[in-house]
Amino acid sequence: MAISFDVNLSILFTEIPLLERPAAAAAAGFSAVELWWPFATPVPADGDLDALQRAIQDAGVRLVGLNFDAGDMARGERGLLSRPAQSDRFVANIDVAVGFAERLGCTILNALYGNRDADADPVRQDELAAENLAKAASAAARTGATVVVEALNSYESPHYPITSSRGAIAVIDRVRKESGVDNISFLADFYHLHRMGEEPLELVDRLSARFGHVQIADVPGRGQPGTGTIPYGEVLGRLEKSGYAGQVGLEYKPVGPSAASFGWLKEIAS
Template sequence: MGFADQRFNVNLSILFTELPLLERPAAAAAAGFTAVELWWPWVGSPAPERSELDALRKAIENAGVRLTGLNFYAGQLPGPDRGALSIPGEESERFRANIDVAADFAESLGCKALNALYGNRVEGVAPAEQDALALENLVLAARAASRIGAILLIEALNKPESPLYPLVSAPAAMGIVDTVNQASGLGNARFLMDLYHLSMNGEDLPSVIEQYASQTGHVQIADNPGRGAPGTGALPLQNLLDQLRKAGYEGWVGLEYKPGDGPSTEAFGWLPQEARAAH
């Protein structure tokens, strides 16, 4: 087995960011990829103008790539924000305003995976209060995902870079997956296994894969240290992806790494051209 046995997509919110948003799908296609994913690209607007949504949809369609993953509104990414849905007040209201907008946009492009990031812990608000709000909003998100035939992804980040984010281990994220599935009754919540974040937390990645591959809805990769392309750090990513395949995971692997000092087109040398198109 090897990289050619995987289905890769490119995260256009961290790669090709040297280009305007509407030019990135075509750039990914020119680099040989047939699928892309996105963080919510309108940082200040959970419900942008229809013309903006239509322009991005057209750019993706015209490029001939598939949208295979989309984040719900999560504030400023990358940056100090790590999500919105568990933050009382304006941020959670923005998340709610975004739920159907994001789901409808995903549906229009056949996207079947929506990622909902928890919010940071807030000083002066009890964690239990934030968790109750989070569950309420995650159930709403699960219903919206179910409406379009999609899964809801729950992601663990890493404590060194996101010290106020409460889900900084695979078991913590899986606990929320199980709680949401129980509360919604829909069973469509899944684990987003980001191997970079989990490695930054010092987790035993082979053990995580063994335990949670069957409940994983999406995988993202970057090397560690540095969050660069595979081969720039020390993670045995090919071996880990091979293990995932052997464990039964057949979904997408999102390339969510920093391109380095050069243009994004130079950040894919590790991946043979023939392995970039979904098969």
């Protein structure tokens, strides 16, 4: 299969320190990795950025996807760009994230929308999100990068308003129309979308031309393909035939040790 896979080092190989994970991914046979924003602040120290860059480069892998700062994910935050109280933090992170991605040749930047704020007007939150997405896309365009927008499932992220492919596409089309940027695409995470009732095969047939990036995990447990109900052999075959030329990110919680969770690649993706 000609599909190119990368490993999300924010959810796989978490048994070991972050700076050791790129080498672990290389040892497992991967040449590409992606990351959620791995720092506690939007503007980390130069030394921290340099250390992560060296770890990636020394391992001989490519960084193909990077999230903008999304807040404290462990505490339930799911992005900053629509959050009035945290918008400045997102804006402060734009040039840092874009610059770090450029240093490593990374051209996909994921901007998580942000949870609904009970004290804010939803209309204003959506306006703010569109404004910040336009800022992020404009910065990314200078390096040839694309910003992607992702839908999450409401079971795990009950306050996140973008929970369908239609919702994500509507955000993308709004920003393109209002701001004139065209380097914004859809991040199709088949795990989240399937949990919300969308079938991956139908999504590929209908929207593959809109995919800027793809991520996979199985349903219902978010384990590796083969541990749930999504027919990933068929899905990946359909994706390849669609002409999709991007990466497929492995963003699953491994059942067992991370290094032992890749057997499905031979069983399903061959």
